[in-house]
Amino acid sequence: MPIRTVYKAQIDHLQILDEDGKLDEKLARDTLTDEQVLFAYEFMVLCRTYDEVAFKLQRSGRMGTYPQNKGQEAAAIGSGLAAVKGRDFLVPCYRENAALFLHGLPMEKILLHWMGDERGNQIPEGVLMTPLSIPIGTQMLHATGIAWAYKMRKEDRCVITYFGDGATSEGDFHEAMNFATVFNVPCVFFCQNNQWAISVPRESQMASETVAQKGLAYGAHCIQVDGNDLFAVYKATREAIDRARGGGGVTLIEAITYRLADHTTADDARRYRDEEEVASWRGKDPLIRLRKYLERKGLWDDARQAAHEEKCKAQVAEIVKNAEGIEKPSTDDIFDYTFGTELPAELQRQKATLRTTSLGQDPSQAGLGSDHSRAS
Amino acid sequence: MSTLTDAATAHILPEGTREITFREALREAMTLEMRKDPRIFLMGEEVAQYNGAYKVSQGMLDEFGEKRIIDAPISENGFAGLAVGAAMYGLRPIIEFMSWSFSLVAADQILNNVPKMLYMSGGQWGCPVVFRGNNGAGGQLGSTHSWTVEALYANVPGLKIGIPSCPADAKGLLTTGIRDDDPYFNLESERMLSDKGPVPEGDYAIPFGQAALRRGTWSGERNSDVTLVSFGRPVNFCLDAADELAKDGVACDVLDMRTIRPLDIDSIIESVKRTNRVVVVDQCWPFASVASEVITQVCERAFDYLDHQPLRVNTDDVPTPYAKNLEAEYLPHKGKIIRAVRSTLGLS
Numbered sequence: 126m127p128i129r130t131v132y133k134a135q136i137d138h139l140q141i142l143d144e145d146g147k148l149d150e151k152l153a154r155d156t157l158t159d160e161q162v163l164f165a166y167e168f169m170v171l172c173r174t175y176d177e178v179a180f181k182l183q184r185s186g187r188m189g190t191y192p193q194n195k196g197q198e199a200a201a202i203g204s205g206l207a208a209v210k211g212r213d214f215l216v217p218c219y220r221e222n223a224a225l226f227l228h229g230l231p232m233e234k235i236l237l238h239w240m241g242d243e244r245g246n247q248i249p250e251g252v253l254m255t256p257l258s259i260p261i262g263t264q265m266l267h268a269t270g271i272a273w274a275y276k277m278r279k280e281d282r283c284v285i286t287y288f289g290d291g292a293t294s295e296g297d298f299h300e301a302m303n304f305a306t307v308f309n310v311p312c313v314f315f316c317q318n319n320q321w322a323i324s325v326p327r328e329s330q331m332a333s334e335t336v337a338q339k340g341l342a343y344g345a346h347c348i349q350v351d352g353n354d355l356f357a358v359y360k361a362t363r364e365a366i367d368r369a370r371g372g373g374g375v376t377l378i379e380a381i382t383y384r385l386a387d388h389t390t391a392d393d394a395r396r397y398r399d400e401e402e403v404a405s406w407r408g409k410d411p412l413i414r415l416r417k418y419l420e421r422k423g424l425w426d427d428a429r430q431a432a433h434e435e436k437c438k439a440q441v442a443e444i445v446k447n448a449e450g451i452e453k454p455s456t457d458d459i460f461d462y463t464f465g466t467e468l469p470a471e472l473q474r475q476k477a478t479l480r481t482t483s484l485g486q487d488p489s490q491a492g493l494g495s496d497h498s499r500a501s
Numbered sequence: 502m503s504t505l506t507d508a509a510t511a512h513i514l515p516e517g518t519r520e521i522t523f524r525e526a527l528r529e530a531m532t533l534e535m536r537k538d539p540r541i542f543l544m545g546e547e548v549a550q551y552n553g554a555y556k557v558s559q560g561m562l563d564e565f566g567e568k569r570i571i572d573a574p575i576s577e578n579g580f581a582g583l584a585v586g587a588a589m590y591g592l593r594p595i596i597e598f599m600s601w602s603f604s605l606v607a608a609d610q611i612l613n614n615v616p617k618m619l620y621m622s623g624g625q626w627g628c629p630v631v632f633r634g635n636n637g638a639g640g641q642l643g644s645t646h647s648w649t650v651e652a653l654y655a656n657v658p659g660l661k662i663g664i665p666s667c668p669a670d671a672k673g674l675l676t677t678g679i680r681d682d683d684p685y686f687n688l689e690s691e692r693m694l695s696d697k698g699p700v701p702e703g704d705y706a707i708p709f710g711q712a713a714l715r716r717g718t719w720s721g722e723r724n725s726d727v728t729l730v731s732f733g734r735p736v737n738f739c740l741d742a743a744d745e746l747a748k749d750g751v752a753c754d755v756l757d758m759r760t761i762r763p764l765d766i767d768s769i770i771e772s773v774k775r776t777n778r779v780v781v782v783d784q785c786w787p788f789a790s791v792a793s794e795v796i797t798q799v800c801e802r803a804f805d806y807l808d809h810q811p812l813r814v815n816t817d818d819v820p821t822p823y824a825k826n827l828e829a830e831y832l833p834h835k836g837k838i839i840r841a842v843r844s845t846l847g848l849s
Contacts, residue, residue: 214590216586243620243621243622243623244623246621246622246623246625247622247623247624247625248622248625255589255626256621256622256625256626260609260613260614263582263609263610263613263614265582266578266579266581266582266583266585266586266610267582267583267585267586267589267614268586269579269582269583269586270582270583270584270585270586270587270588270589270590270594271586271587271589271590272586273583273586273587273592274586274587274590274591274592275590277542277568277587277592278591296578297578297579297582297609300574300576300578300579300582301579301582301583303574303576303579304573304574304576304579304580304583307574458623461624462619462620462622462623462624463619463620463658463659464619464659464661464683465619465624465627465629465682465683466681466682466683469661469709469710469762469763470710470763470765470766470767471710471763471764471766472763
């Protein structure tokens with residue numbers, strides 16, 4: 126028998142809460158309690174409000190640029206709830222704000238970041254995450270390294286890293302998957318497949334039918350989930366994290382979702398996306414289906430919605446006030462974070478000659494006075 | 502601030518040296534630090550089972566085991582990025598590039614992530630990774646395997662870069678780099694790995710940003726005629742040139758920079774103010790090189806002291822040739838250095 130099959134594979138798609146808010150009770154067993162779902166929904170509304178306010182801040186010139194998260198909240202919150210705050214580590218890109226907030230990142234930090242302030246990237250002690258990563262894909266390798274460190278130190282923790290469909294075309298994704306699986310580190314790869322890499326649709330980015338199957342080549346556990354379904358995202362991520370922590374292997378989760386807004390405020394998606402397509406995804410909005418579900422269970426109604434929206438508006442207004450109220454950084458900061466150790470002499474000189482016309486010029490030559498006096 | 506006085510004594514080794522090779526010196530630096538600090542691990546291609554492509558890590562797998570001496574897949578960007586994450590979470594990775602030529606595929610991690618992590622996080626996330634490996638023409642390896650990366654990488658703020666010229670410095674600089682809380686690039690030369698020299702036993706660390714005056718009449722009696730500034734393997738070409746020039750009565754200060762980031766420009770300036778002439782010898786291409794930078798700073802800070810325009814001896818401004826005789830001529834060799842020195846003195 127000269128030909129035999131040496132490898133067979135399939136990719137499963139998991140959906141628990143459908144677009145109409147109907148729950149598959151069997152699959153939903155042991156996932157989220159009513160209390161958790163209610164919390165998740167309220168948090169989604171808060172994050173959506175935040176997102177819309179951030180967009181307006183940019184449009185009114187109060188923020189440099191901003192990538193809206195709109196439409197992808199279930200993916201961020203479902204996975205964020207599955208990871209244990211203070212124990213598991215988040216390595217984000219930039220479209221999963223809600224997961225970061227859930228794990229303790231003060232909400233003004235993300236605004237500060239996009240307003241152009243390094244202090245937005247300072248993560249408070251005990252909050253386990255890296256700052257937003259803007260180069261596409263590089264953070265997945267950092268996640269692998271952090272997971273490697275956990276393994277080296279025999280710590281029972283897990284790392285979850287976020288990226289988009291576009292990032293799976295980067296070498297970093299493949300190198301990170303390969304390292305993570307071959308070294309069997311506790312890492313979960315969470316892809317938010319929102320269908321578009323800026324203006325390039327998924328089918329023009331890759332010939333593979335799914336993103337999930339890309340992980341098969343590396344021996345990872347792979348699953349595709351409805352990314353707008355809080356329950357499916359939670360369940361898949363929870364299983365992946367439990368497996369990773371126990372040394373049972375790496376998982377690639379492909380969460381099918383949709384970027385309801387532009388790529389960033391510098392983009393206008395109307396120029397390349399059909400309104401029909403966008404409209405169809407609006408119907409799959411994770412907030413709509415979760416609200417339907419809660420209303421059907423008698424846990425939510427219009428009055429609660431209205432009251433909660435008011436509460437969110439006030440809360441976000443306070444966050445904006447905090448972000449905008451921060452004092453400008455000192456100009457010393459230009460130099461002070463370049464090295465963790467003492468500033469090298471050449472930088473000390475540059476710092477001292479900040480106002481001369483040439484970096485190497487003696488401060489004394491520029492009339493500033495200094496220790497660097499000319500030898501006679 | 503470093504001074505030429507410090508530089509004049511920097512090459513004096515402490516008591517208790519013995520002759521070992523450059524590669525043994527590198528290995529000793531890593532081994533001694535790894536014995537003391539369990540956070541350190543060595544990762545790279547062929548570093549474990551094969552004992553290193555150039556045998557720098559020979560025996561280290563036996564001593565430290567496979568958890569700390571790790572063979573990586575051929576994936577430079579991969580293990581460079583992994584090191585960033587590991588360092589962010591408190592480990593101290595040493596990453597061996599078989600050749601710095603291969604580091605180019607890891608450029609985003611080592612240039613765009615490593616040196617900026619601390620800055621972009623407002624001082625929060627340091628990146629204490631050591632990257633090390635062979636740099637420069639290795640002896641007929643062809644253009645793509647003969648990179649000298651110092652000019653390119655030295656342009657990036659946030660990095661510390663050392664280029665040892667002798668076994669003692671190989672140990673001393675690498676030790677300091679491993680202990681340092683900032684990212685450190687150790688640029689080694691394949692052509693020097695078997696060179697022997699006296700190396701101190703036990704703890705030996707060289708401060709960054711301190712040049713060593715390898716030759717010089719610096720004693721207060723008479724100033725040298727020319728300042729030769731170099732780093733890495735070409736320091737040895739400068740020493741050969743200085744010895745030959747001495748026969749004709751020409752005295753050279755030979756300043757070995759040892760680290761180009763930080764750069765001990767003060768010692769250079771002080772020497773130039775005494776000799777009034779400077780030649781910079783650099784194994785990189787000339788355009789926007791470390792030599793250009795040194796000369797710029799000399800002009801900014803000691804212009805009035807110069808009796809001749811500063812000169813530089815770089816490799817030729819072409820890809821590294823493959824043929825043996827062409828590669829030899831392409832490098833900043835002794836003959837070129839002697840010509841440049843004589844030219845600054847108006848000698849034919």
